[in-house]
Structure formats: structure tokens, C-alpha cells
Amino acid sequence: LTAQVEPHFLFNTLNAISNRMHEDIDAADRMISDLGSLLRAAYDLDNHVLVPLEHELAWLRGYASLMTERFRGQLLFTLIVEPGLESLQVPRLLLQPLVENALTHGLRDGRGSLRVEVARRGSQLQYTISDDGIGIKEAAANPGTGLSNVTRRLDLLFPETHTFTMTAREPHGTVIKLSFPVLN
């Protein structure tokens, strides 16, 4: 398993940086640093199956802040993490396909909000990814390969001990909840 940095993502981000540096050089600097984090994850050839949660969150923050820059004023991203979970072991890059899918297929014309929550529920760690986009029915007409990839990995890593649900969110949008055993 390797992280994907899609060519479109890479080149559009470089284009956004080349604009940002004329407006705010520190912001442009942050974008380069964020892009660096994503590329580093993509080039991680060690191929760990499990990584500390904080690695996952570093990837997520970098990705979210680049997308927020590119769709400035159109995209609201919220990340809520229960304190004290940072060093727990989690499947590497499990969040990536879910978040990318929500941002690229779920939201209307790049507008909307995306919320990611990470919390402990007893002996399980739970991810909740919710968007206010086009919803399941329309999204299903345009399925990303990402979702099946996630459920397959959960089946392999945690047979019988994980959950995965995708439900409609009111008034519109999608909520994905998944949980798997806490690993120290």
C-alpha cells in the first residue's frame, strides 16, 4: 500500500502555491511544507501496515489545509480528535481514500464542509467522516475505488472486530463511521 499523490492534485497545488507566494509568502511556505508531508507519505517505502495515529493526522492536516487553500472561502474543514489518542496504532492511510472521496466526489462544485472526528469508544477507536455534499445516492453513481479499498483492508486486518457504516446525513450529505480495536 502506498499513498497516492494524484498528478492533478500535485500540479493544481503547485499552481496554487505559485499564486499564493505573490499574496502571502508565509502561507505559500506552509503550503510547500504541507505538500512535502504528503509527498513524504507517498514515498514512504517502509510500507508499515500500522502507524501511530499522529502520522495519520499529520497527513490529514496537510491534505486538508492544501485543499482549503485551493478552494479558499468555499471549503470548511474541521478535525476533532479526543486528546490522548495520538500514539495509538492505526491502519496506515485509512483516512486518505475516505477524505479524498468526500472532497472530490461528495461536495458540490468544491463547496461545502467536511468534518472528521476521532474518538475512543470503549475498546474501539472510531472515525467519523461527515460531509454536506451530494449524498449517497448521487455519490454511488460515481463511486471512488477508495471505499472498497478501505472495507477490504478492514476485513483483512480486523475480521469480525470492525464496523463500517455509510448513511445519509440530514438535510443532505453523507456520514461514514468506522471503528476497529484500540491497539497500543
Added chain:
Amino acid sequence: LTHSVIIVEDEPPARAKLKRFLASLPDFQVVAEAETVEIAVAEITTRRPDVVYLDIQLGERSGFDVVDQIRGVVSPYIVFTTAYAEYAVQAFDVQALDYLLKPFDRDRFLRSSERVRVALADPDHGDLEERVRRVLATMPGRSVPVKQVLVRDRIRAYFVPVDTIDRITAAGNYVEIHAAGKVHLVREPLTQLIAQLDAGDFIRVHRSHVVRLAFIAELQPMFHGDYELILKNGERLALSRRYKALLPAAIRERL
């Protein structure tokens, strides 16, 4: 004289960057911006800009949807902007004026804007002439195409049989008639010379080139919407975008 511009981009930074570059050109004026296919079609058809900078990837939709929907209504020059070259061939097909790959710098943008200026200043009515020539050739009462062309050199005057001519090329005040491996010079404007030939046999592929249809072996797409014709003797000729649309359908479909 200012050229009106519409920017179609779904990402604010991409719009900001184009606006910054365009702001340094006093003869270009941005009259509207659009971030979706629907808004783009509405703005382009009502404001009728001279040029559209058009992102190919617009969320889940495509800049080609915009081209399809304005076709037949307005025909601005189109400069595609895109992050990835996978659509280049499609862009040739819709006869884009240029194709800016992101991220592009100011120099590349300025080269593109110069191309826009040239296109707007000199619409090259050669393609119109060629359309007229073909329509005229199908009209009844039209004089029969000549069977031979008179060539004079310093020593003599002689005829070149038209059915040996492979191609004709403008060269300064002369035209070169390429026939059976030889080149004959004739002091006559290209347009006037080809008016005497059968429009079904000879087609204009460039301001300076006329080729016998049957002498074309292959067509190859080049960058920026132009094509290269490969002739049966291996010679290569540029085919301008403007003349590509005039190729017989049987040839265009081989692209």
C-alpha cells in the same frame, strides 16, 4: 483596442493568478469569471468575449462541456489551462488556440497572450477563401479545371500536367509546383493559381501550402492545435488548425 476575456476556473488561486498576469496587459480586460460549467456558458454566450481561459477539470465536469454548449452560438478563442496533459488530443480537436499546463510562469503566459493578439489581429481569412473556392467548384457553369499549368523559366515556356502535381507551395513572389519529383517556379499568387485547379483534388492545408488529397499519407497531431501532414514521399507539412476543419471528413476521421 482591448480584448475581452472570461476566466473559467473552479479554484480561486488559479483565477487570481490569471487575473494578476492579465492585469499587466493593458489590452486585455477580464469581463467575467466563472467557476462552473453553467455559469461559464451563461457568461460566454451573453458577453461574447474575444478569448476564454478555460480550465479543463471543473469539479466533476469538464471544460469540454463548455465548448460543446457554446458551439454554434459564439466562437471565442480558447486557451485551455490544465494540470495534466491527458486531454491534449481532445484540445486539438476543438481547435484550442493554446494549452497552458499548470503550473505555468509569466513568460509562458505572455507567449500565450501574444498568440491571442496575433490571432485577433489577423484572423487569417485564408480559410474563408478556401471555403469559397470549394463552394464555387461545385457550382454549375463553373469553368472546367485546367489540365496543365504553364511554366516559364529563362530559357523556355512549358506545360506541367496537373495530374503530376503533388503539392504547391507559396515562396515569396513565386509559387513552387512540386510535380513528379521536380520543382517548377511560377510567378503567380497561390490563390490565383489554385483557383484553376479542381477543389476536390487539391486542398489548402496552410496559408502557404496546397496538397493533392491523394498525396497525403498520414496526419500527426502536434502541440498547440496544429497538425503535421506526412506526404507519400515522406515530406512533412504543417497543417494549421484553421484548415484542419476543412479537411474532408474521411481524412479528419483518421485522426
